[in-house]
Amino acid sequence: MPARIAGWLMLLALAPVAMAADYVAIPGGHFVSALAVDSAAARIAIKPFAMRVEPVTNAEYLHFVRAYPDWQRGQVTPLFAGSQYLAAWRDPLTPGPDARPDQPVTGVSWFAARAFCAGEQARLPSWYEWEYVAAADASRRDARGDPARNQQILGAILASTGHLPGRIGQHPANVFGVRDLNRLLWEWTGDYAAMFPNADARVAGAGPSLALCGGSALAFADKSQFALMMRVAALTALQPADAAPRVGFRCVRDLPGA
Amino acid sequence: MRSFCVLWLLACITLAPPFAAAATPAATLPQDSAYRIPPLLLRDQQGTTFAFASLRGTPRLVGMFYGSCQMVCPLEIETLKRIEQTLHRRGGTPVSVLLVSFDPARDDVARLKQMAAEHHVQAPLFRLARPEHGDEGMLAGVLGIAYRPLPDGSFSHNVVVALLDADGRLRATTDASATIDPAFVQAILDLQAAR
Numbered sequence: 503m504p505a506r507i508a509g510w511l512m513l514l515a516l517a518p519v520a521m522a523a524d525y526v527a528i529p530g531g532h533f534v535s536a537l538a539v540d541s542a543a544a545r546i547a548i549k550p551f552a553m554r555v556e557p558v559t560n561a562e563y564l565h566f567v568r569a570y571p572d573w574q575r576g577q578v579t580p581l582f583a584g585s586q587y588l589a590a591w592r593d594p595l596t597p598g599p600d601a602r603p604d605q606p607v608t609g610v611s612w613f614a615a616r617a618f619c620a621g622e623q624a625r626l627p628s629w630y631e632w633e634y635v636a637a638a639d640a641s642r643r644d645a646r647g648d649p650a651r652n653q654q655i656l657g658a659i660l661a662s663t664g665h666l667p668g669r670i671g672q673h674p675a676n677v678f679g680v681r682d683l684n685r686l687l688w689e690w691t692g693d694y695a696a697m698f699p700n701a702d703a704r705v706a707g708a709g710p711s712l713a714l715c716g717g718s719a720l721a722f723a724d725k726s727q728f729a730l731m732m733r734v735a736a737l738t739a740l741q742p743a744d745a746a747p748r749v750g751f752r753c754v755r756d757l758p759g760a
Numbered sequence: 761m762r763s764f765c766v767l768w769l770l771a772c773i774t775l776a777p778p779f780a781a782a783a784t785p786a787a788t789l790p791q792d793s794a795y796r797i798p799p800l801l802l803r804d805q806q807g808t809t810f811a812f813a814s815l816r817g818t819p820r821l822v823g824m825f826y827g828s829c830q831m832v833c834p835l836e837i838e839t840l841k842r843i844e845q846t847l848h849r850r851g852g853t854p855v856s857v858l859l860v861s862f863d864p865a866r867d868d869v870a871r872l873k874q875m876a877a878e879h880h881v882q883a884p885l886f887r888l889a890r891p892e893h894g895d896e897g898m899l900a901g902v903l904g905i906a907y908r909p910l911p912d913g914s915f916s917h918n919v920v921v922a923l924l925d926a927d928g929r930l931r932a933t934t935d936a937s938a939t940i941d942p943a944f945v946q947a948i949l950d951l952q953a954a955r
Contacts, residue, residue: 544911579791581902613901617798620895629908692897696908696916742901 523562523622525552525755526679533634533644536724537697537734543723548634553627554752556670556681557689558618560591561603563610566618568595573614580743582613587745590666604669606687606750612742615690619753626692627754633730636683638676646727655729658685666747684729690751694737697721793928794822794902800894802860804887805872812899816928819951820856823921823936824896824905825888826863827871828913836919837879839936840886843948846940852949854885855923860899861890862907863915904933923947926955 530550534543567574575587575594589609592598601607610618612626619625627635639645646652662668667687675681683689722731740746789796793816800812821840825833840857847855861867872888881888900907907917923932923944932947934940 539910539912546911579796581792581794581796613898616895616897616901620798693906693908695901695906696918 523558523753524555525624526555527552527757528631528635528678528680531634531643533637534723535630535633536646536722536727536730537629537633538721538723546630546634548631550757551627551631552755552757553631553635553678553680554624554754555675555679557606557667557687557750557752558615559603559670560597560601560605560607563588563607563618564595564597564603566621570617570621573617578614582617582743583611584741584743584745586747587611587614589745590747600666602669604671606667606670606682608667608687608747608750609745610690610750611745612690612694612740614745615751616692618751622753624753624755626690626751628693629691629697631754632683632689632691635676635678635680638678638680640674640676643677646724649726652726652729655684659729659732662686663748667750688733688736688746688749690737690749694740695742697734697738789816790927790929792930794899794922794924794930795928797898797902798895800896800899801892802858802889803869803892804883804889805869805876806883807869808883809892810889812894815856815858817926818856819923819925819931819948819955820858821921821948822858822860822899822903822924823919824860824862824900824903824907824917826861826907826915826917827867827875828863829915832917832919834879835938836921836936837875837881839934839938839940840921841879841881842940843934843945846945847948850945850949852952855948855952856884857881857886859888860896861888862896862900862905862917864890864892864896903930923951925951 528548528551530548532545532547535546538544571577573583575591577594578587586609588594588607590597590601591609592600597603616626637644637646639648639651662685670682670686673681673685676683721734737749740749795813795816797812801809802812803809821843823836823840825836827833837859844854847853861872867890869890872890876882876886876888899905903922904920905918907915910916919935919937921934921936922930925931931951932944934944
C-alpha cells in the first residue's frame with residue numbers, strides 16, 4: 503500500500519503543531535443582514551475569508567493558556583478578564599469534569615478571545631461575517647426564511663439555557679462546512695460592542711447602556727430572527743472583560759488577496 | 761416582545777458578573793493600567809513611530825477616531841482643544857492628547873498630517889496616530905470605545921476620551937461633545953496638582 507503510506511506521510515508533514523485547528527474557506531458574497539442600518543435593511547458585501555469549523559474547545563484553550571501563562575486564571579489582569587473567567591474549570595490548568603475537552607470553552611472574556619485568535623494568526627469574526635455563515639443550513643446558504651428552521655434553533659437555545667454548552671460536532675455542518683453556529687452557545691464577535699442601534703452614538707458607554715431589549719429589537723430589520731435578537735441582546739449586555747457561562751468564540755482568518 | 765424582554769433580563773442576571781477587584785500585586789505596571797495591552801506600535805502625523813506603552817510617565821487624554829468621519833470626530837478634536845483652553849484659564853498646564861485611528865486602511869500619515877493642519881494641532885502635545893502593528897481593538901476595549909464598519913464605509917461608533925494617569929489608570933472619561941464636562945476638567949486639574 504505505498505500510496506496509503508505516502509498519504510499518511512503527507513498528512514504528518516501538513517500537521518505543523520498539535521491542536522492545529524480546522525479552518526474552511528468561506529466564499530464571499532452579498533446578503534441582507536437582519537440588523538438594520540439607519541432603521542433599514544442593509545445589503546452587506548462579504549469578502550472571502552476562512553472560518554474555524556467549530557468553536558474553540560476547552561482542550562484547545564488549555565493548550566493556549568499553557569503556551570501563554572499571562573492568560574491563566576489567577577494570572578490574567580482583571581482589566582482583561584473578570585472574576586468569572588474560566589469559572590467552570592477545576593483549576594487554572596485543569597478543565598475538570600464540568601469542562602470536557604470537546605465542549606466549547608466558555609467563561610472567556612472578549613479580550614481573551616481576541617488574544618487566543620491572535621495566537622493562531624487569526625482574529626474574531628465581524629458580526630456580519632458570523633451572521634453570513636450562520637444564515638446557512640445543511641443545504642442552503644440562506645435558510646433564514648424557513649420558519650421551521652428558525653423554530654428549531656430557538657427551541658434548542660431555550661432548552662439549553664442555564665446549562666453549559668454541550669459537545670461540539672453533534673449536528674451536521676452547514677453548506678459552508680461550518681458547525682455549531684446557531685444552537686450551542688453565544689460567540690464573541692470582534693465588533694460586538696458597537697452593535698447599538700444608533701450610528702454615531704455620542705454618549706460615552708452608549709453600547710451596553712443602550713442595548714435594552716427594545717433598543718436591540720429596533721435595530722433589527724428582520725423581526726423573524728428571534729434567536730439572533732437574543733444573541734445580540736446577550737452579547738451587548740456584556741463588558742469586554744466579562745466572562746459568561748454561555749459565551750465562547752471561534753476565530754476567522756483573512757484570505758490572501760481577498 | 762414581552763417574553764423577549766424577560767429573557768433579556770434573565771440573560772443579564774445570569775451573564776453579567778461583577779467586575780473583579782485586582783487579585784495579584786502590581787509588578788511594573790498597576791493591574792488596571794491601559795499600558796498593559798499587548799504591544800501596539802503607532803505612527804503620528806509627523807511620521808514618528810512610537811510604542812503606546814512608551815507614553816507612560818505623564819497623564820494624558822486618549823481617544824480614537826476615523827478620518828473620514830464627518831460629524832463627531834471633528835467635534836471631538838475641537839472639544840479637546842477647548843478643554844485645553846479651559847485648563848489654561850484655570851491655572852492648569854497643557855495635557856497631552858493621543859487620538860488613534862480605527863480606520864488605518866484609509867488614515868495614512870498624509871491624511872493625519874492634513875487633519876492636524878486643518879485643526880491647528882501639533883505633535884507631540886496633540887498626536888493623531890495610526891496603528892502600525894498590534895491590535896488597536898485591545899486599546900478600544902480598555903477605554904470603552906466601540907466601533908463597527910457600516911456598509912457605506914462609515915463606522916457606527918461611540919466617542920470616549922479617557923484621562924489616563926501617569927501609570928495608565930483610567931481616571932475619568934468624557935464623550936467630548938460640545939458641552940465641556942466640568943468634572944472631567946477638574947479631574948485633569950486634580951491629577952496635575954497631585955504631581
